[in-house]
Amino acid sequence: MTATSSEPAGASKLLIDLGPLIVFFAVNFLAPVDPLVKIFVATGAFMVAMVAAMIYSAIRFRSISPLLWFSGIMVVVLGGLTLYLHNEDFIKLKPTIYYGFVAALLGFGLWKDKPLLKMVLGSAYPGLSDTGWRKLTLNWALFFLAMGVLNELVWRNSSTDFWVGFKLWGAIPLTFLFAAANLPMLLRHGLTTEDKKAVEPGPIE
Template identity: 35%
Template sequence: MKFLFDLFPVILFFAMFKWGEGHPEAAQGLVQQYLSGLVSGGAATVSQAPIMLATAVAIVATIAQIGYLLMRGKKVDVMLWVSLAIITLFGGATIYFHNETFIKWKPTVLYWCFGAALVISQFALNKNLIRLMMQKQLVLPDPVWQKLNLSWAAFFGAMGLVNLYIAFNFSTAFWVNFKLFGFTGLMLAFVIAQSLLLSRHVKDPQ
C-alpha cells in the first residue's frame, strides 16, 4: 500500500501526460485556463501543454500526499519534503519557461540527493540511514549494514545517470513511460537482488 502511495504523483504524472498527448488542444486549453498566470509570456504551445499539465498535477499530488499525512497526524519523511522542494523548483521552472528540460532533471536530482544523504550520513555523521529504516525488520552484522547502505547510494547514483540518458536520448513520451515502468522495474529488481544476497546474513532476533 505504501508503495502505491509513494508512486501516487508519478502515476498521476503519467496519466495526465498520456491524456494530454491524446487531447493536445484540450490540454492547451487547461494550461491557458489554470496556468497562464504562471507561464512566461502567458501562453504555451500545443506540443508543450501535455508535459506542463502533467508537471502541475504532479506538484499538486505531492502537496496532497503531505497534507494527507499531516491531517492523519503521521510523520512526514524528510525525503518527501525534499521531493516536494525539488519537484516544486524544477516543475515550476518547466511551467514558467515552458521547457521540459527542467522536469526531466528532477528524478536525477532527487536520486542523487538520496544517494548523497546515505553517503554523508554514514561517513560524516556516523549514521546508517538504511539501518535506521530497516533495523526493526532485519538483524544484520554491522559490516553488512555498511555495505547495504553504500549499495543503495550507488544504486541511486546509477538511477540518476540512467534518467539523464533516457531523458535526453529518447522522446519525451518514451521518458514518461520509462519514468513509471522502467524505474519501478529497476527498483523492484534491485530490492529482490538485495533480498537474495541478504538472506545469507540475516540473524534471528533474540
C-alpha cells in the first residue's frame, strides 16, 4: 500500500491511539504470570506496542503527531524506569504527566489567544467559529486537568488491577463521552452538520 501524508482517521486512528493501550490491558489481565509481576510484563508489552504504533504512523501517514511523540517518549522513559527499578509507580504516573502537560499547553494557547486545537484538529471540525474553538479548547483543558487529578486519586488509593481496570472501563469511556457531549456546543458555533464528528484531541491515556 502506498504511504500517504494524510492524517490518521477512522480505524487507523483508533489503532494508533488505542492499540497500545489494548495490548497493555490484555497482557495485564491475561498473562499467565505471577500477579505481582504481571504489571511489569504488561509495561514491557505496552512499550513495544507504542513504538510499533509510532512506526506504523510514520510509514502509513509519513508523520507522527506531536502528542503521539510525547506519549511515546513518556511510555518508553517511564516504562523503562518501571522495569529497571521494578517500581510500578512510574508507569502509573504517566497519564498524570500527559494530562497535565496537554492541559497546560491548551491553557497557554488560550492565554495567548491562540486556540491550539484549531491548529491540530481544524479539518475535523469544518465551519467551527473562533468562539467555538476557544470554548472547545477550554473544555478539553479542564477535562484533561480533571483526568490528571482523577488518575492520581485512583492509583494512589487502589490496587494496580483496579487502576488498570479504571483506565479501560473509566478513562476511555469518559473521554469518548466528553467528546460527544461537546457536539451540541460545536453545532451552535458553526460546525457543519454533514461532518459532525466527536474527535478526541490526541492519544487516550
